[in-house]
Amino acid sequence: MTLATEQTHVLAPEGPRFGLLRSIILGQPSTIMATIIIAVFLAIAVLAPAIAPYDPLAQSYLAINAYPSAEHWLGTDQFGRDVLSRLIFGSRNSLIFGLISPTLAAIFGTALGVAAGYFGGIIDRLVTRIIDLLLAFPELLLAIMIAAVLGGGFWNVVAVITIAFVPGFARVARASTLAVKQEPYVEAAIAAGVTTPMIIARHVLPNISAPIVVLMTLWVASAIRLEASLSFLGIGTQPPNPSWGNIIRDGLGNIFGSPWPIIGAGFAITMVVLAFNLIGDAARDVLDPETAQ
């Protein structure tokens, strides 16, 4: 009997989920704009090979540091590479990191936080202590420190950003788990002899998902910024592979040649981060009104 009522409680969010998504996206004019910007950049990233006018790695010594023209809309860099094509391919990097890292961090962080919150005891104390310590570090600094040890490259950057985000998810998951654990339906499930993994899967996880999802959307923007920062510092995406961060790095080395790579790449980062920030804020207002300012 208890289980039957519980099921309706757990399954309830399935229905209005699209309604929620709609109120996040269409809530305000600013979020509509943000959604359009994100859609455009996603399309650019997916269609990169089809829409980029040139090969992003192709060098041409006949057209070095060209200013914007009909042939090269954003000019060329010090190797004669087409800046626009590099920006278009660079969008793939930013968006892939922006989506993969928060997702992975959410999975690991939630696992850690739920384990600490649900089981308590020594696991909890150890996890809490380390989380508190890591949370004292700004994400960028933590990422730089880990990258200092691991080095650059695609998977290392994924790992670095993921590790930098795990503590935040773990803290939220732990706090929410502690609250859910006190609920009568969890006690009822324990009394009914439901196994622990089943309780976590069916009762704890669905009920702590809202703040986790909010955090994920908020951190897409942070992940994109982090990847850009790391690549700018030379410990993220490695050249000649284009990334908005390392395009600015290259541009700075060639600052007397042409400012256009810096201006273009920085503008792209700002727009995408702004758009994801707006969506993240809207998601927080809708899904987690208590923490909304």
Added chain:
Amino acid sequence: MLPVIGARLLDAVPTVLLVLTLVFIALRLLPGDPALVALGDYATAEQLALFREQMGLNAPLWQQYFTFIWDMLTLDFGQSLIDRTPVLRLLADNLPYTIELTLVATGMGLLVGIPLGVVAAVNRNKLPDAGVRVFSLVGYAIPDFYLGALLLIVFALTLGWFPINGGGTGFVDRMYHVFLPAVTLAMVKTAFLGRLTRTSLLEVLGKDYIRTARAKGARENRVIYRHGLRNALLPITTGLGLSLLATLSGSVAIELVFNRPGIGEVLISAIAKRDYPVIQAGVVVFAFFVVLINLLVDLAYIVVDPRIRVK
């Protein structure tokens, strides 16, 4: 008050030890041979052996651990692998520039951010409030190194008002060199502090004692600054700590943009050259500053919030 401060200081000791332990784990226990990681795939067997010998990597792990903790606590950071400079010397030469940048930027951010937040809160939902909102949205989104590069292009390269690189010598020259980098970091801080001030002041302004103050006939300025802002300071103190930390991490990229000396620049170039002792020391120094700033924020609470002193 003193016992509270003493307790906070003591509390930082295990934190420092834990930080050092995590750094050690990260540096030594990660998959892969530290010697190979440090010297690269093309190092010869002799180079690798020499490196292991120099870094004490042949000793048992527990012994390495205690040596590491002891070395770090006694500031024995070893020598750079590249040019044999003592790492401590390298840090001592560069640290003042990073501290200078962080402090000047945070000061600028406070000076502009808090008044901006007050203006926004007092004119809630009017034009100034909307202005501050747009400013902080952009401030949150724009990467600091991009902003820095734009300022560099416009004010140093095109207009020639500011130097393109270096840290400067003598107080005036150093302030001149630090100005643009500090403005860059401060603009991001201003967005954050302005928004935070607005939120916490609005919350306080809704309290009963504010109404009482107004009912007594206190002037509006007195209500806002004396009764309002004074009580809104607590969250702002936390925000200031966060902002100091963010400025410190932001300084790494900004030092690169403006070609300034500093700890971030030392760490980043050490990573590029795989200068293992310098990387190790740089990571430890940054970790130390994070612990220190958090400690200072805790101590600032005691000053700002009299209630904590009693506990």
